[in-house]
Amino acid sequence: MPNMDPKKNPMPVQEPDVRNKNFNEVALGYTYEVAVNEAQRCLNCKNRPCVEGCPVSIQIPDFIACVAKEDMEGAFEVLNSSTSLPAVCGRVCPQETQCEQRCVRGIKGEPVGIGRLERFVADWHRENNTKKPVVPKQNGHKVAIIGAGPSGLTAAGDLAKLGYKVTVYEALHVAGGVLSYGIPEFRLPKDIVNKEVQNLIDIGVDIETNMVMGKVLTIDELFEMGNEAIFVGSGAGLPRFMNIPGESLNGVYSANEFLTRINLMKAYLPNSKTPIQHAKKTVVVGGGNVAMDAARSAMRLGSDEVYIVYRRGMEELPARNEEIEHAEEEGIIFKTLHNPVEILGDENGNVCGIRCIKMELGEPDESGRRRPIEIPGSEFEIECDSVIMAIGTSPNPLISSTTPGLDTNKRGCLITQDDSGLTTREGVYAGGDAVTGAATVILAMGAGKSAAAAIDEYIKNKS
Numbered sequence: 001m002p003n004m005d006p007k008k009n010p011m012p013v014q015e016p017d018v019r020n021k022n023f024n025e026v027a028l029g030y031t032y033e034v035a036v037n038e039a040q041r042c043l044n045c046k047n048r049p050c051v052e053g054c055p056v057s058i059q060i061p062d063f064i065a066c067v068a069k070e071d072m073e074g075a076f077e078v079l080n081s082s083t084s085l086p087a088v089c090g091r092v093c094p095q096e097t098q099c100e101q102r103c104v105r106g107i108k109g110e111p112v113g114i115g116r117l118e119r120f121v122a123d124w125h126r127e128n129n130t131k132k133p134v135v136p137k138q139n140g141h142k143v144a145i146i147g148a149g150p151s152g153l154t155a156a157g158d159l160a161k162l163g164y165k166v167t168v169y170e171a172l173h174v175a176g177g178v179l180s181y182g183i184p185e186f187r188l189p190k191d192i193v194n195k196e197v198q199n200l201i202d203i204g205v206d207i208e209t210n211m212v213m214g215k216v217l218t219i220d221e222l223f224e225m226g227n228e229a230i231f232v233g234s235g236a237g238l239p240r241f242m243n244i245p246g247e248s249l250n251g252v253y254s255a256n257e258f259l260t261r262i263n264l265m266k267a268y269l270p271n272s273k274t275p276i277q278h279a280k281k282t283v284v285v286g287g288g289n290v291a292m293d294a295a296r297s298a299m300r301l302g303s304d305e306v307y308i309v310y311r312r313g314m315e316e317l318p319a320r321n322e323e324i325e326h327a328e329e330e331g332i333i334f335k336t337l338h339n340p341v342e343i344l345g346d347e348n349g350n351v352c353g354i355r356c357i358k359m360e361l362g363e364p365d366e367s368g369r370r371r372p373i374e375i376p377g378s379e380f381e382i383e384c385d386s387v388i389m390a391i392g393t394s395p396n397p398l399i400s401s402t403t404p405g406l407d408t409n410k411r412g413c414l415i416t417q418d419d420s421g422l423t424t425r426e427g428v429y430a431g432g433d434a435v436t437g438a439a440t441v442i443l444a445m446g447a448g449k450s451a452a453a454a455i456d457e458y459i460k461n462k463s
């Protein structure tokens, strides 16, 4: 008999007033017993609606059935056949709008905790597995991947498992892309990212770091080196600003820079060579997951007050509900229906405040969301000594500008011809934020997976 409890087993977490002062992971993970109990809530539905909600097609009922009968290694093998990054997905995937949204247990109660179970299985495997990885037999074909973020690593894993000799070229000194430089330690510990990257190296994927493609090597040169296809998963690392007065003052950061300095350069440590300002009052502009990450990081760095300033209402915040709730619990102050018009500076060129205007919501715009409209005469100031802009990013033009025949749209995103990720240049595929602009980790992974299958078809048909 399945466990018919209408509620998911809750995720144990660090207490808010403890965790807002440290960078340790907030969610602590299910215990073995709780994972088995949660798995027993799954009805093993014949039509498998949850699988349709997963961009990397994890065979969800099969892995959960293994957990329910305490075959954790079997569960890992099911996960591993569809994803190379299960511990990452189980932590940062927006399950509530993906697999769990389709779960039939969600009709009369809460869905099965699919993401929490995925995380449990990946963590169990990491801590208990003693088997050596099996290196797939090589098929004699070479593929290059640009970018070691979620889409690039997924494409690399799938192609390596098919026998391709895969080399991943990464611009930074570590692999992981946004998983390493963007998402903070308290949501996604870097040890976990490193281990999942190591799993790929162990099956033969070669990762070359400090390789800024378009400068060190071009796509044409990669073809000349014997690669038969190329996947571009170079992400969207170019921060956007609002173009309001005061954005060049000391103490104004892009969220990208702020989070990279914290995550990769440990700039918060007292002996850091690239120290980051420890602000007393921080204002973060934006309402997505990156804004929540920046605000919660600023709080952990010792800000007494941290504000989120967002031009639409609480209902319209694009961040995951869980991240918004965690931010509220940790003391972040939400100033929704507010928009900055100027960042204010003191006589030394340092930030001393931000002037905002109140907004109201009008008719829906082309995105379907209600358009924010300024309320005349409602301007006011928030005193602060740091402002972090988290209003989105665009792809870096380095690769498109050095590759003849690789077309981009007016937002600088690579144009693809279909779901396979084929670009306007033969043999060059692309996916993730380089194509869509900033989106989620799991959508980037789904794009990497589709492109790997298309590259395999392309090379097989050509040979």
Ligand code: SF4
Pocket: 053, 054, 055, 056, 057, 058, 060, 089, 090, 093, 094, 095, 098, 099, 100, 114, 115, 118, 442
């Ligand atoms: Fe669900 Fe994401 Fe895991 Fe797929 S990868 S099963 S969508 S949590």
Ligand code: SF4
Pocket: 041, 042, 043, 044, 045, 048, 049, 050, 051, 060, 061, 102, 103, 104, 105, 112, 114
């Ligand atoms: Fe299990 Fe829910 Fe998927 Fe049904 S829809 S198989 S209950 S996870």
